[in-house]
Amino acid sequence: MGNPLRDRRTPSKLAASGQVIEIAEKITNFERLASIVEADLLTLDPDKLPSDWRDTVVAGRLGFSFSGTHSSVPALHGEVEVTIDAVCQRCLEPFRLPLAAELRLLLVEKNSDAVKVDGYENWELAEDKLRPLDLVEEALIMAMPFAAMHADDESCNEPEEVIDEPGGIVQPFATLRSQMDDEN
Numbered sequence: 001m002g003n004p005l006r007d008r009r010t011p012s013k014l015a016a017s018g019q020v021i022e023i024a025e026k027i028t029n030f031e032r033l034a035s036i037v038e039a040d041l042l043t044l045d046p047d048k049l050p051s052d053w054r055d056t057v058v059a060g061r062l063g064f065s066f067s068g069t070h071s072s073v074p075a076l077h078g079e080v081e082v083t084i085d086a087v088c089q090r091c092l093e094p095f096r097l098p099l100a101a102e103l104r105l106l107l108v109e110k111n112s113d114a115v116k117v118d119g120y121e122n123w124e125l126a127e128d129k130l131r132p133l134d135l136v137e138e139a140l141i142m143a144m145p146f147a148a149m150h151a152d153d154e155s156c157n158e159p160e161e162v163i164d165e166p167g168g169i170v171q172p173f174a175t176l177r178s179q180m181d182d183e184n
């Protein structure tokens with residue numbers, strides 16, 4: 001018995017078998033995502049660091065199929081979510097930040113003729129096989145805001161001057177994401 005979230009398989013096999021994957025995994029199983037969250041939290045004073053941030057769970061569901069109009073193109077439909085611990089870039093206090101992503105992807109080979117299906121984005125595969133976990137992780141990283149902040153002023157503890165201070169804003173997500181973009 002394999003683990004469908006972690007095994008590398010071709011999208012065609014996943015689609016042909018109608019693979020469905022229910023996800024309930026600790027964030028630490030998503031190494032890049034966890035390292036981004038950790039780097040952000042390490043900007044806090046140690047006594048403010050949420051001790052249980054590693055216990056947060058990534059949840060969701062993925063389903064593979066062949067897309068209706070292009071029956072030979074594997075498609076992925078799914079939703080994933082996680083509530084991470086993050087540092088508010090306005091008041092610099094930790095808070096819980098929900099992230100969610102809906103995936104509607106056509107899994108296409110690199111440089112293949114452009115296929116388009118309404119409502120689906122094309123996901124170019126770097127290799128023949130894919131590890132569903134990597135897709136989930138990428139989607140959640142893309143769902144991160146460039147500057148995480150308390151959603152409402154009432155929970156936010158700090159004056160807004162911080163945000164107007166030139167160069168005074170740390171954006172760990174943005175920095176890490178631009179680094180990752182450079183690597184790709």
Ligand SMILES: [Zn+2]
Binds near residue numbers: 089093155
């Ligand atoms: Zn805040």
